[in-house]
Amino acid sequence: MTADINRKKAEIQTLDLAAVLRGRVQDVYGPGTEIDGLVRLSGGASRETWSFDALLPDGKRKPLILKRDPLNEIRDGNTDGQPGGANVLLGVDRWTEGRLMQLAGEVGVPVPEVPFFLDADDRTSAGFVMQRLDGEALGRRILREDAYAQARPKLAFQCGEAAARFHDIPIDRLPELPSLTATEALDYHQDVIDAFKQPHAGFEYGIHWLRERLELAGDRLTLVHGDFRNGNLLVDGAGLRGVLDWELGQLGNPISDLGWICIRAWRYGYYDKPVGGFGEVADLLDGYEAAGGGRVPLERLRFWEAFGCLRWGVVCMIMAFTHIDGRERSLEKVSIGRRAVEGEYDLLQLVD
Amino acid sequence: MPTDRPTAAELVEAVREFLTDHVAPNVEGQLAFHTRVAVNALAIVERTMAQGGAMDDAELARLRELLGQDGDLGEMNGALARAIRSGAMDNDRAAVLEHLRLTAEDKIALANPRYLTPRG
Amino acid sequence: MDAVQNPDLTAGEQLAAVLRDRMAVEYGPGTKVEDLVRLSGGASRETWSFDAVPPSGARQPLILKRDPMDRQADKQFEGVPEGRLAVDRWTEGRLFQLAGGAGTPVPEVPFFLARDERTTEGFFTQRLEGETLGRRILREDTYAGARPKLAFQIGHAAARFHGIDLDLLPPMRGLPAAEELLHYRSIMDSFHQPHAGFEYGFRWLQERLEQAGDRYTLNHGDFRNGNILVNPDGLRGVLDWESAHLGNPNSDLGWMCVRSWRYGYHDKVVGGFGDVSEMLDGYEAGGGGRLDPAEIYFWQVFGTLRWGILCMILGFTHIDGEQRSIEYAAIGRRAAETEYDLLQLLN
Incomplete structure (x- = not known):
């Protein structure tokens, strides 16, 4: 019964959306444009x-x-993987x-x-429309499938290039974004851990280590992608085709993006390739330098990789506590919770 | 814990086998994925029941040594976390880090033993 | 062949x-x-x-x-x-x-x-019309008129088959009370799993063996709510005779009183539908003579212990790998229910 009602509801939503989209594509591509599929x-x-x-009147297909x-839910920070208790960082x-995405495209990313x-109105929530490109976004497949064998050796360099370019967008051209310096980001993660009321000696050690070395973080404040990793990259046979999922975009330390892409969680078992399971740190940094980002000292990258491990561990804990606190009971979330130790383990290998 | 058999560990094993042998072959899509997640979660519980006690004892012994005090695992970990944050352990860094690494290794061995071996 | x-x-x-x-x-x-x-x-x-x-x-x-x-x-x-x-x-x-x-x-x-x-x-x-599921017999309105009669009818029915001349029976295994105790004792021991609660039960029974009674007749062997067919008029059939053996007839009556067959209707000791006195009245009316409630109590204790050991048998059938089954594994733990019941019964 409920299933029937839900199916009906979904059908109506699809029809409503089709009408909205038809109106918009006619504005953009001209009268007579239709939508399909x-x-x-x-x-x-x-x-x-x-x-x-x-479907354009001249027969072209976009x-x-x-x-x-x-559409239905009140937008809630928790679903972004952010904790309820602490100083919540919304996407x-x-x-x-x-x-x-437009700005990144303009600078060659x-x-x-x-x-x-x-625009949000009585028929739709706010959204944006993008090109549907061919390629693969699933990290595991990018690393495993023969179709990407030629692409893989290029990816680390291309990721470095791409990051250097979007890190270089002048701040005054950016829309309003949340901003977090390295110190603020550390404080934020500490607050999140405290909110769990579950003392965690391993992460505490990592936070302490990072605090002692804050000068290594560097002091640039730029656009950062916020979730720059294998899994948010679109790859085709020739290499990097697109950087996706900009919803955690913010102002922050640019090297945090480079550290994040190096953490082991995105290597899907290909541990000998530190960058996303496909490449070497030297290639990543070469690409970054080649595109004008400057030469990143290895110590700085290590700082941000350690920070990334901490962040991954905390994200896992957030998932677990979303379930444990009962905000959203989910087998998947509670299971991810136990992966926090992966971040902790890697963090403790990196620090001294 | 009572000693009645099947023990808790044997029951968890039975549930895991039930999911693997009888549920998994008969479901697909999201349900198949969540069945695998459930099987993994039960495997963690089984490993914890088998090895967790010894790990706890070893961790507690190390914490006693490090902190020079006694308490249960929760209290002792809380004490260590606070000591690290305040800098009180800065002079025992090597020992603290060694302890934390051993503890993390144990936790990985329970949560995801494959994490320590590369696939490819 | x-x-x-x-x-x-x-x-x-x-x-x-x-x-x-x-x-x-x-x-x-x-x-x-x-x-x-x-x-x-x-x-x-x-x-x-x-x-x-x-x-x-x-x-x-x-x-x-x-x-x-x-x-x-x-x-x-x-x-x-x-x-x-x-x-x-x-x-x-x-x-x-x-x-x-x-x-x-x-x-x-x-x-x-x-x-x-x-x-x-x-x-x-x-194939007779009627209900065999114990829970339904106790819950459904259809059997509301039948339930108050069942304990008496059960007693009557038991007296009838306990009275069958031993010479008429096909060859069957015989288990006098002491041997039956020993039988379950040896099963228990085969698990190599010491069990203090059941041990206490064995001890209690051993000390009171004289209360077992000394009659020796056909036993149904699994005489309980769940193996009887009931229609709105009352008892329609006694089913499932595969555990039959020669032994102490009180064993059947005690087994009928084990709490596991009451399906939550705990105040009705006999199968969840009646009282011991009604069952004994029926037994007497069926020609079985007037039984001593202490003997029934002995066999109720024994039955409770027996059911616990049967649960353990199923549990170990899974554990030993003879037949891996989540159902058997789960039943294994129901031994704790009977242990609890057993210890409530003992004094």
């Missing part, structure tokens, strides 16, 4: 993604993706996310084009 | 052929077999329901209970110590007939099925 991709609670084609806020809104936005 | 399942046929198809041949003999040529369906999924016995439809004459609703065609399942059952007590299908069917002859309500057993190359041994019973 509208289908929902992700069932994620935090964002909806939909795939569709715009393959597109819509990413919008969830950016859809307009900002789409805008960041490979990203899908963002041709238009959806 | 072992029965073999023809791989080109389903179990039902092979059995249908056997039944057609057999029903033609019993009810005349041209008798059809309709609505053949397997009832129990139990590994140890197969039960099948069907109708025999003679060309002229009344439709016969029947049940067949036979040994499992799957030899492996049979072997597993025999691996359970309790299983070694069980009688064969021939004896079981014969006991239905003898009990019916003595005035115990049972479904009629019109004929038997001999073992050949196509089927294992079995017997047929009338």
Whole structure:
């Protein structure tokens, strides 16, 4: 019964969205443009993604993706993987996310084009539309499948290049973003851990170690992607095709992006390749330097990799406590909770 | 814990076998994925029941040595965390780090033993 | 001669052929077999329901209970110590007939099925209307009128079959009280799992062996709510005679009082539907004489202990790997319920 009602509801939502999108593609591509093949991709609670084609009057087809806020739920920081108790860091809104992709594209970062936005009204939540590119985004497949064998050796360098370019976007051109210096980011993670009321000697040691070495962090404050890792990269046979998922974009220390892409969680078992399971640190830093980001000292990268391990561990704990506190009972979340020790273990290998 | 058999560990094993042998082959999609997640979670519980006691004893012994005090595992870990934060352990760094690494290794051995061996 | 399942046929198809041949003999040529369906999924016995439809004459609703065609399942059952007590299908069917002859309500057993190359041994019973699920008997309005009568009728029925002349019975295993205790004692020991609660129970029983009574008769062996057929008028049949043996008749009455068959209706000691005094009244009315409640109490304690050990048997069937089963593993832990019940009963 409920299943029937939910199916009906989903059908109506799809019809409503089709009408909204038809209106927008006619604004953008001209009267007579139709939409075709509208289908929902992700069932994620935090964002909806939909795939569709715009059919232009001249017969051309534009393959597109819509990413919008969830229609039914009140937007909630928790679903972004942020804890309830501590000083919550929200992801950016859809307009900002789409805008960041446009800005990144303008400075030469490979990203899908963002041709238009959806404003929230009585029929839809806010969202943006991007090109649907061919390629693979699943980290495990990128590392394993023969189709990407030629791409893999190039990826670390290309990721370095891409990061250097978006780190270089002048701050006054950016939309309003949350901002976190290295010190603030450390404080934030400490607050989150404290909110669990579960003392954690391993992470405490890591935080203490990082605090003692704050001067290693560097003091640039730039646009950072915030979740720059294997899993948010679109790869095709030729190499890096797009940097995706800008919803954690913020102002911060640029090397935090480089440290994050090096943590073991994104290597999917290919541990001998520190950068995303596909490449070497030297390639990443060469690419970064080649695209004008300067030469990053290894000590600084190590600082941010250690920080990344801490952050991954804390993200796992946030997931677990989302379940434990009963905000969202989920077998998947509670299981991820035990992966916190992976971050802790790696952190303790990196520090001295 | 009572000694009645099947023990808790044997019951968890039975549930895991039930999921692996009878549920997993008959479900697909999200449910199949969540069945694998459940099987993994039970495997953690089984490993904890088998090895957790000895690990706790060893951790507690190390904590006593480090902190020069006694208490249960929760209290002692809280004390160590506070001491690290305040800098009180800065002069015992090597010993603290060694303890933390051993503890993390034990925890990995329970949570995801494959983490320590590369796949490829 | 072992029965073999023809791989080109389903179990039902092979059995249908056997039944057609057999029903033609019993009810005349041209008798059809309709609505053949397997009832129990139990590994140890197969039960099948069907109708025999003679060309002229009344439709016969029947049940067949036979040994499992799957030899492996049979072997597993025999691996359970309790299983070694069980009688064969021939004896079981014969006991239905003898009990019916003595005035115990049972479904009629019109004929038997001999073992050949196509089927294992079995017997047929009338398929009667009524309910056998203990929980439903206790809960459903349909049986509200029946429930107050059941304890008396149970006592009466038991007195009737306990009174069957030993000379009339087929050969069966005999277990006097002391030996029965020893039997469960040795099962317990075979687990190599010391159990202080059950040990206390054994000790208690050992000290009071003289309370067991000294009669020696046919025992049903699994006389409980769950093995009786009830209709709105009351007791319609006593079923499942496969655990029958010779022994102390009070054992059946004590077993009927074990809390596990009360399905939550704990204040009704007899099967969740009645009182001991009603059962004893029925027993007396059935010609069994006036029994001493202390003897029943002894056997209730014994029954509780026995059920605990049966739970452990199933638990260890899983643990030892004889048959891995989440159901058996879970039942294993129900031994704690009987341990609790046992310790409540002891003084």
